[in-house]
Amino acid sequence: MSEPFGSADPVESRLVEAIPVGDPGAVPASVAFLDGIQRYAVEGRLGLQPIIRGHAAAATVLRVDGELDVLDHASDEFLVTAVQRLSDSQRAALEEVGLPMLDAGVADREHPMLDVRRAALLVERRRARLEAALVGRHVRQRDDTWLVVDGSLPRLENTGPRGRLVGLIKSHETQFLDGSDLRVALTLPEAHRTSVFRRSTPTHEDVYSWYLRLWPWEEQDLLHGLVRVERPAVDESVATATQVSRWLLAERxxxxxxxxxWDRLVYPIQQVEAFLRAQLGSWW
Amino acid sequence: MIKFEDGRTIGRVIATEALPASPHEFHFWTAVETSLGIGAIVRVDDETRTVFAVVIDGRAYSDLSSPLHEVVAAEGDPKSVTAPTRRAEIRLWTAAVLRHEPEEPMQPVPLAGVRVASASDVERALRMDSYVRSESPTAIPIGVYRAAGLKAPVSVDADFVLGPESAHLNISGVSGLATKTSAVEFALTSIFQHFPAAKGSVAALCFNVKGPDLCFLDRPAELNDDDRDLYDVLGVQPVAFDPVHYFAPFKADGVNLNTLRSHPDLVGAVTPLVWGLREVLDYHEVLLSRDDIDAKSDAFLDFLADRVVDKEFRDEWGHTHRVSSFADLERLFRAVFDGLEQAGRGDIWRTHHIATIRKVRNRLLNISTRCKGLVTDDGSASDLPFGAFEDRGVYVLDVSGMDQLGQDLVFTRVVSKLREHLERRELGVDHVIVFVDELNKYAPSDGPETYVRKMLLDISERGRYLGLVLFGAQQFRSQVHRRVVGNAGTAVYGRMDMDELATPGYQVFSPATKIKLATLPKGELMVRHPHFTHPVFVRFPRPPVLSGPDGVKRFPPQTDVPFEDAVVRQLVALDREISPATVVDIIADHHEVDVRRALLATRRTRPDDVLSYFRATLPRAVPHETVTRRGEPLSPLRSSDDPYA
Incomplete structure (x- = not known):
């Protein structure tokens, strides 16, 4: 569902270069990890209208001395449907369920599958909103603690210090580079990073970014072990790009x-995901 | 790992298809850091009931699904593994249910929180409340349950240790580490202090079968603060036994006692154990091999016992015999053989063939040789005070210096006499605890049927009705007759050998319980008791009496002394005013056998005037003249049969 292309501007060098980062390096003494999950299911239909039950959750865990503890947790459960198409009695019946009802909006014509997809997008946005809320809270309350976010850094409404935020992107559905720059990025050797570039999208914060190869890709797919790192668009992010890359190598x-x-998912993020799934239980 | 904290709740019951919760067993998880361990008692509550259980197994594992993943992460180099995050771990425990409240309907354990048991929970879990809190308590503290910072006394039920419900106690464990003797000494201390008066009187008879183990039961031990604390928790006073009566046979010389309790300060309290013909003849089965003694010999032995011994017996040649000793018996045999030979009446006497008579004679007269020190030729005897046993008294028979045959004889006769007196209610006490170490030697699981083993089986199976209780100890429970250990209502396990734990008798224990048994520190035991659904681990204090090794250090055994000195020492031990020189003068003109008899009588009687009694008991001395050799010694006669003479 992401946009296939985005734009990038050179920051560290005019052309994207492969830079060796060296051996895995020291990790911060105290670092938090954030991830979110979403689930949805068609609970039933009123006429042709699908009734979607959605669940979004996000959590932050703090790692101190190698141990993970839940720091922050938020979840949201709701129903999604095209509210305008419901009769009064149908709406009243749904309200009796006791969950908040979100309006998925209506298209010109009824399409049961597109209606579900539209509801799913809404669930995803709720998850993104929860994640952004937790990131914002972290930035406000624990600006001295690093925070690794699974995925792109969200656009934050508050203006707190963002110097210790790291976004870790596993999927590469949106490509910011092309030509030789893209070739350099996708063929990075193990423990190399690209030079830093600025990426901008309308929905996210302007950030500095670089690709990092965690595991060798030879005899594997081009994307094997390849992650993209996002950092706040400040000079310090460029200066610490190699140091942060070495830290992320240690997270293998x-x-x-x-x-x-496993080649792109660091263990603490997986643990956050496992926690959220366990919280969700077997309802799904 | 994400932690779970909720007040006193330390875990939560889980149930999966592969690991379901049942009415008898369940699984629960805890935080990685927990005070819980194997043997800890826990409780699970839901709205309608409470389940008590004991932890019998534990497992830990992480979310690592394949060892290969660690190898990949380390890129094949174990030294390079410095993971910044610790893998998620789990402590998964298995608990065996001890008790459901209410008992019915019995259902699987609820999937609820798990809490560590309190002291009152321990009582309820082990069903001790029925005899600790009853109107007539019958609790005997046996050890302290210690887990998760809790110390709680664990008691056994006197009705199930000393009868009549069940009885006997058996303790197993490797030598030197299992502290079997110490455990029994502590258990006896506790029984003597807590056995309810309403249940009658109790005494203990201990066979000291090796070294100085039980030689200092009347001497207090030095205890440390930990021990005193355990005594406090258990409500037992750390005091030595009183009274303690020691019995030991003589050595072959007939005057030095065959015991390691021979220090001058202590030996006076040791009574010689001496038996004559009468005491031995009733137990000839112990001493005579069944393979050797046939029905004809048996018949002749019965004839001797019924018609001859301790009776006026007139033979066919006009002599009257009164056989009270082995010496008298030998005179009778001699008279029979001489009479038959002179009369030329063939080889039958009183329907018994002369070959049978000779065989029985040889076997019987040999007994006093084989059991020299215990069995005398002259008929004098010094025995246990059957009929006058004291309440809370300890009677120690030191047979450690005797050979197996002598030990068998002592054991069989003493236990038989106890049984006879208890059956007639004439022992002096209502219950006797008989402590036998090295039970595998006396009641082995295999080997020929022996009189001693039959005796032990009889005690095990019927003793509880009489008040005759067996406390047995051995290294290897598997090597003791299964009916003996099986009838022990209470079983105690100290540090065990892994080979022993691999035998079928231990299959009921979980692997973790076996490992704990194999590594138990000194002073810790596992106790199985009829009230406990599962065995429980307890700690007991060091006994309040001096241990054998410590006793020997403090009271070193005295070396054997010459006959005269031994007589002097024994008389002085009875009366410190006696002059050694006077004793030497008194015995100078007497045969040793007469002196021994007089000494024994004096020790047995313990008169006010020891010396006068001793002198009066001696027969009149026969003056003797020393013949000095005159001239050349005679040369031996030449024998014409000797070609080399």
Whole structure:
């Protein structure tokens, strides 16, 4: 559902270069990790109209001395449907369920599958909103603690210090580079990063970013072990890009296997996800 | 890992298809850092009931699904693994249910929070409330349950230790580490202090079968603060036994006692154990091999016991015999053999063939040789005070210096006499605890049927009705007859050998329980008791009496002394005013056998005037003249049969 292309401006060098980062380096003494999940299911239909039950949750865990503890947690459960198409009695019946009802909006014509997809987008946005709320809270309350966010750094409404935020992107659905720059990025050797570039999208914060190869890709897919790192668009982010990259290399251990994304998913983020799934229980 | 904290709740019951919760067993998880361990008692509550359980197994694992993932993460180099995040871990415990409240309907354990048991929970979990809190308590403290910072006394039920419900106690464990003797000494201390008066009187008879183990039960031990604290928790006073009566046979010389309690300060309290023909003949089965003694010999032995011993017996040749000792018996045999030979009447006497008579004679007369020190030729005897046993008295029979045959004889006769007196209610006490170490030697699981083993089986199976209680100890429970250990209502396990734990008798214990048994520190035991659904680990204090090794250090055994000195020492031990020189003068003209008899009588009687009594008991001395050799010694006669003479 992401946009396939985005724009990038050179920051560290005019052309994107592959820069060796060296061996895995020291990790911050205190660092938090944030992730979110969303789930939705068609609970039933009123006529042709699907009734979607959605759940979004996000959590932050703090790592101190190697141990993870839940720091912050938020979740949201709701119903999603095209409210305008419901009769009064149908709306009253849904309200009796006791969950907030969100309006998915209506298209010109009824399309059961597109209605569900529209509801799913709404669930995803709720998840993104919860994540952004937790990031904002962290920035306000614990600006001295690093925070690694699973995915792109959200656009924050408050103007607190963002110097210790790191976004870690595993999927590469949106490409910011092209030509030789893209080739350099996608063929990075193990423990190399690209030079820093600025990426901007309308929905997210302007950030500095670079690609980092966590695991060798030879005899694997081009994207194997490749992550993209986002940092606040400040000079310090460029100066610390190699240091942060070495830290992220150290996060390869412990391996998050048997998760199929183990080459890009760092273990603490996987643990946050496991916590959120466990909280959600077997309802799904 | 994400932690779970909720007040006193330390875990939560889980149930999966593979690990379901049942009425008898369940699984629960705790935080990685927990005070819980194998043997800890926990409780699970829901709205309608409470379940008590004991932890019998524990597992820890992480979310690592394959060891290969660690290898990949370390890129094949174990030294490079410095993970910034610790893997998620779990402590998963298995608990065996001790008790459901209410008992019915019995259902699977609820999937609820798990809490550490309190002291009152321990009482309820082990069903001790029925005899600790009853109107007539019958609790005997046996040890302290210690887990998760809690110390709670654990008691056994006197009705199930000394009868009549069940009885006997058996303790197993490797030598030197299992502290079996100490455990029994502490248990006896506790029983003597807590056995309810309403249940009658109790005494203990201990066979000291090796070293100085039980030689200092009347001497207090030095205890440390930990021990005193345990005594406080258990409500037992750390005092030595009183009274303690020691019995030991003589050595072959007939005057030095065969015991390590021979220090001058202590030996006076040791009574010689001496038996004559009468005491031995009733137990000839112990001494004579069944393979050797046939029905004909048996018949002749019965004839001797019924018609001859301790009776006026007139033979066919006009002699009257009164056989009270082995010496008298030998005179009778001699008279029979001489009479038959002179009369030329063939080889039958009183329907018994002369070969049978000779065989029985040889076997019987040999007994006093084989059990020299215990069995005398002359008929004098010094025995236990059957009929006058004292309440809370301890009677120690030191048979450690005797050979197996002598030990078998002592054991069989003493236990038989106890049984006879208890059956007639004439022992002096209502219950006797008989402590036997090295039970595997006396009641082995295999080997030929022996009189001693039959005796032990009889005590095990019927003793509780009489008040005859067996406290047995052995290294290897598997090597003791299963009916003996099986009838022990209370079983105690100290540090065990892994080979022993691999035998079928221990299959009921979980692997973790076995490991704990194999590594138990001194002073810790596992106790199985009819009221406890599962065995429980307890700690007991060091006994309040001097241990054998400490006793020997403080009271070193005295070396054997010559006959005269031994007589002097024994008389002086009875009366410190006696002059050694006077004793030497008195015995100078007497045969040793007469002196021994007089000494024994004096020790047995313990008169006010020891010396006068001793002198009066001695027969009149026969003056003797020393013949000096005159001239050349005689040369031996030449024998014409000797070609080399």
């Amino acid at each position: 251990t412990p391996l998050s296997a048997p998760d199929s994304r």
